Amino acid sequence: MQAPINVPVSSDKFWLLTKDRAISLPSPFDNKGNYVISLSQLVRWMGVKAEELGVEIYPGFAASEILYDEDNNVVGIGTNDMGVAKDGSRKENFQRGVALKGRITLLAEGCRGSLSQKIMKEYKLREKVQAQHQTYALGIKEVWEIDEKKHKPGAVLHTLGWPLDSKTYGGSFLYHMKDRQISIGLVVALNYHNPFLNPYEEFQKLKHHPSIKPLLEGGTVLQYGARTLNEGGFQSVPYPVFPGGAIIGCSAGFLNVPKIKGTHTAMKSGMLAAEATFGVLHEGSNMEAYWDALRSSWVWEELHRARNYRPAFEYGLFPGLALSALEHYVLKGKSPFTFKHGKPDHEATNVAKLHSSIQYPKPDGVLSFDVPTSLHRSNTNHNHDQPAHLRLRDPNIPETVNLPEYAGPESRYCPARVYEYVPNEKNQLKLQINAQNCLHCKACDIKDPKQNIEWTVPEGGGGPGYSVM
Numbered sequence: 001m002q003a004p005i006n007v008p009v010s011s012d013k014f015w016l017l018t019k020d021r022a023i024s025l026p027s028p029f030d031n032k033g034n035y036v037i038s039l040s041q042l043v044r045w046m047g048v049k050a051e052e053l054g055v056e057i058y059p060g061f062a063a064s065e066i067l068y069d070e071d072n073n074v075v076g077i078g079t080n081d082m083g084v085a086k087d088g089s090r091k092e093n094f095q096r097g098v099a100l101k102g103r104i105t106l107l108a109e110g111c112r113g114s115l116s117q118k119i120m121k122e123y124k125l126r127e128k129v130q131a132q133h134q135t136y137a138l139g140i141k142e143v144w145e146i147d148e149k150k151h152k153p154g155a156v157l158h159t160l161g162w163p164l165d166s167k168t169y170g171g172s173f174l175y176h177m178k179d180r181q182i183s184i185g186l187v188v189a190l191n192y193h194n195p196f197l198n199p200y201e202e203f204q205k206l207k208h209h210p211s212i213k214p215l216l217e218g219g220t221v222l223q224y225g226a227r228t229l230n231e232g233g234f235q236s237v238p239y240p241v242f243p244g245g246a247i248i249g250c251s252a253g254f255l256n257v258p259k260i261k262g263t264h265t266a267m268k269s270g271m272l273a274a275e276a277t278f279g280v281l282h283e284g285s286n287m288e289a290y291w292d293a294l295r296s297s298w299v300w301e302e303l304h305r306a307r308n309y310r311p312a313f314e315y316g317l318f319p320g321l322a323l324s325a326l327e328h329y330v331l332k333g334k335s336p337f338t339f340k341h342g343k344p345d346h347e348a349t350n351v352a353k354l355h356s357s358i359q360y361p362k363p364d365g366v367l368s369f370d371v372p373t374s375l376h377r378s379n380t381n382h383n384h385d386q387p388a389h390l391r392l393r394d395p396n397i398p399e400t401v402n403l404p405e406y407a408g409p410e411s412r413y414c415p416a417r418v419y420e421y422v423p424n425e426k427n428q429l430k431l432q433i434n435a436q437n438c439l440h441c442k443a444c445d446i447k448d449p450k451q452n453i454e455w456t457v458p459e460g461g462g463g464p465g466y467s468v469m
Contacts, residue, residue, distance in 0.1 A: 305333025
């Protein structure tokens with residue numbers, strides 16, 4: 001398999017957007033020496049290289065449970081059963097899940113990993129190091145093919161401000177890749193207050209900004225997707241070692257928020273965990289060596305230096321810009337204090353009566369699109385005849401709490417229209433879960449006001465099928 005083509009960063013711009021203007025600011029993103037690349041292409045290429053080295057990869061199988069021994073040590077994972085019908089009965093092709101055991105289990109599930117969350121709770125890993133709660137953002141993204149005359153390979157743009165209000169943290173990114181392709185997206189912090197805010201619709205508005213619209217005009221959308229990001233940073237990193245293994249990558253939360261980059265830190269954490277694992281298997285050491293190595297690495301230094309950027313915006317857009325500029329240009333990450341995060345994202349949602357409904361413009365089908373159109377571009381596929389992998393802990397909460405108190409926010413924060421309130425035969429609104437639409441972004445698991453939605457793995461192989469994202 002040919003290595004994915006990377007494009008060196010050629011320019012790095014940072015704008016503050018108002019509704020009609022783009023104000024150029026000094027860029028806090030140091031992207032010198034970096035490359036613009038498709039992560040999905042890189043991961044597929046790395047998978048082939050790993051298999052060439054003898055690594056066994058099992059695509060199409062989802063890890064659904066943690067396996068323990070009699071002493072409550074982790075001894076591996078179990079994959080979910082295949083061939084289970086929507087009503088829970090076994091179909092003719094039923095196949096029992098497989099137990100994959102090993103001396104060391106490393107969990108690398110990405111942001112808000114379902115098994116990692118259980119492990120952190122089971123072993124109280126946050127409490128061990130007095131880590132703060134994790135805070136998240138939802139990133140919504142499209143890859144476009146644009147006019148060659150407008151294409152500037154390696155050009156990078158980040159923005160803050162419009163279309164988000166001054167109390168909502170977030171911003172956009174626009175990267176010029178290879179082959180006339182650009183990647184454009186909006187990141188919205190999930191501690192936003194207004195339950196009527198719709199991140200998907202905010203992204204559609206962004207593309208109509210007079211500084212962005214001309215670039216996209218005449219272009220074609222190739223792919224659409226969404227995913228949550230860890231934004232807690234240094235303050236929210238849990239103790240990553242548990243009996244029998246460790247948590248690595250974005251499951252533990254190593255994203256550098258000012259850079260909106262976490263691939264490099266995730267990879268480094270995996271390398272350090274691999275070295276510690278080698279020590280356990282061949283030298284009789286223990287996995288605590290991973291924690292020690294992590295805190296001695298450039299990952300820890302980088303996260304510590306960036307630790308106050310995200311919580312600075314708890315005070316609003318302009319105080320956040322001032323405080324983050326002080327951190328970046330004057331104190332250079334060496335301030336004697338560490339800001340704390342505000343409320344957990346689900347608790348930050350206000351009741352609907354404190355806000356007015358937001359009327360979003362209808363999509364024009366040229367720059368902005370409805371959800372079904374975007375979903376088609378995500379290549380999302382799930383077996384329709386399987387139990388819903390999105391589960392309600394209490395099936396009454398949507399109609400008794402979320403709808404009357406918060407105006408049904410799950411119908412807006414989900415970027416795939418998984419959750420819809422539809423009238424029943426008595427004309428009463430009931431929550432309908434369209435699990436087949438799920439992009440696996442995890443926003444529902446994070447943002448539901450009462451933490452009533454549990455994201456579990458679907459039948460293996462289901463989900464979005466990204467190729468150029």
